[in-house]
Amino acid sequence: MSVNKRSKIKKVTTHVLQEMKLHGERIAMITAYDYSMARIIDSTAIDVVLVGDSASNVMAGNESTLPITLDQMIYHARSVVKAITRALIVVDMPFGTYQGNSKEALCSAIRIMKETGAHAVKMEGGSEILESVSRILSAGIPVMGHLGLMPQSIHKFGTYIVRATEEEEANKLLEDADILEKAGCFSIVLEKIPAKLAARVASTVRIPIIGIGAGADVDGQVLVLHDMLGIIQDFSPRFLRRYHNLYEEIKGAVQNYTDDVKSKDFPNEKEQY
Numbered sequence: 095m096s097v098n099k100r101s102k103i104k105k106v107t108t109h110v111l112q113e114m115k116l117h118g119e120r121i122a123m124i125t126a127y128d129y130s131m132a133r134i135i136d137s138t139a140i141d142v143v144l145v146g147d148s149a150s151n152v153m154a155g156n157e158s159t160l161p162i163t164l165d166q167m168i169y170h171a172r173s174v175v176k177a178i179t180r181a182l183i184v185v186d187m188p189f190g191t192y193q194g195n196s197k198e199a200l201c202s203a204i205r206i207m208k209e210t211g212a213h214a215v216k217m218e219g220g221s222e223i224l225e226s227v228s229r230i231l232s233a234g235i236p237v238m239g240h241l242g243l244m245p246q247s248i249h250k251f252g253t254y255i256v257r258a259t260e261e262e263e264a265n266k267l268l269e270d271a272d273i274l275e276k277a278g279c280f281s282i283v284l285e286k287i288p289a290k291l292a293a294r295v296a297s298t299v300r301i302p303i304i305g306i307g308a309g310a311d312v313d314g315q316v317l318v319l320h321d322m323l324g325i326i327q328d329f330s331p332r333f334l335r336r337y338h339n340l341y342e343e344i345k346g347a348v349q350n351y352t353d354d355v356k357s358k359d360f361p362n363e364k365e366q367y
């Protein structure tokens with residue numbers, strides 16, 4: 095299929111992503127958590143929308159992704175699904191809903207698919223969660239893996255610094271990518287790892303590799319919407335490119351409105367009945 099035909103595709107599927115990798119066409123993925131933002135995103139050519147558990151940080155103000163619940167993820171995903179018409183929608187399985195036992199993992203994934211209308215789930219980890227990944231895949235639910243920095247394991251890592259810089263961890267990551275591909279995952283996110291290692295994974299496995307802080311030689315990129323729009327200001331990792339400074343824009347608009355109310359400038363004669 096030509097690039098031109100793919101860009102006119104009505105709905106992005108896991109097969110379309112595979113085709114894009116085969117043709118060297120980069121995949122653009124972004125997070126979304128609510129209907130209004132998702133509507134704006136839907137008017138772009140974005141390929142994948144991730145209802146990330148980063149909602150725990152950017153929407154709920156938690157310090158980590160650990161507190162967000164399955165019910166809360168389902169709430170966010172339902173809002174996003176209502177707005178997205180073209181992109182593939184992936185929902186993060188929250189911490190504690192798949193690490194314990196594979197039956198519970200399958201029930202959690204089924205709830206996400208049934209109650210939201212999303213197209214796939216994302217799970218953090220490799221060999222440790224293989225049983226859960228396989229059980230979910232066997233129910234016909236597409237799974238995106240997530241390796242490298244895994245924010246749900248922050249208390250094991252102790253820090254958000256770049257992962258897999260040492261040989262042992264890099265080898266484990268390569269093995270895990272292979273395990274996830276063989277299990278049947280349709281794609282893997284690699285977060286905050288050396289660019290050379292990410293490039294090696296992307297050239298070794300056949301499924302699309304989506305990077306965040308993983309360099310340019312992977313099959314696609316993902317950013318957290320609120321970070322790239324400059325709504326969140328106190329998070330500035332090297333990999334983040336800010337496309338806007340919405341914090342200042344929103345602050346200015348709300349301050350202007352407040353000033354207008356206090357000075358009795360708003361509403362004026364044309365703004366009343």
Ligand code: KIV
Pocket residue numbers: 125144145146147148149186283285306316318
């Ligand atoms: O939850 C999230 O936003 C993510 C991305 C950082 C990939 O998992």
